[in-house]
Amino acid sequence: MTAQPEINQRDLRTRSKEIMDAVQGGQAFTVTRDGSRIGELIPLRRRRRFVPRAEFAALSRTAPDIRLEAFRADQDAVVEQEPEDPYDR
Numbered sequence: 001m002t003a004q005p006e007i008n009q010r011d012l013r014t015r016s017k018e019i020m021d022a023v024q025g026g027q028a029f030t031v032t033r034d035g036s037r038i039g040e041l042i043p044l045r046r047r048r049r050f051v052p053r054a055e056f057a058a059l060s061r062t063a064p065d066i067r068l069e070a071f072r073a074d075q076d077a078v079v080e081q082e083p084e085d086p087y088d089r
Helices: 009-014 016-024 053-061 068-078
Strands: 006-008 029-033 036-041
Touching (some): 009 016, 016 029
Antiparallel strands (some): 029 036
């Protein structure tokens, strides 16, 4: 694992476009102020919107079996089944 480059506060301010373009491209930076590390600038993880069918099927094979009766009993135990009257005091 390679260490991420350090940039000081002044570089972040003066080269912000260049640095943000690098972050968008996947590069991470450690930000320093007066020689002390104060934070990290890291790219956000992109969420996948689509999972291929084969991958979903493979992941589903190792999922635990769910008994419908037990699932429903668990829901009934935690969910209020009767609506409350907002005017009942």
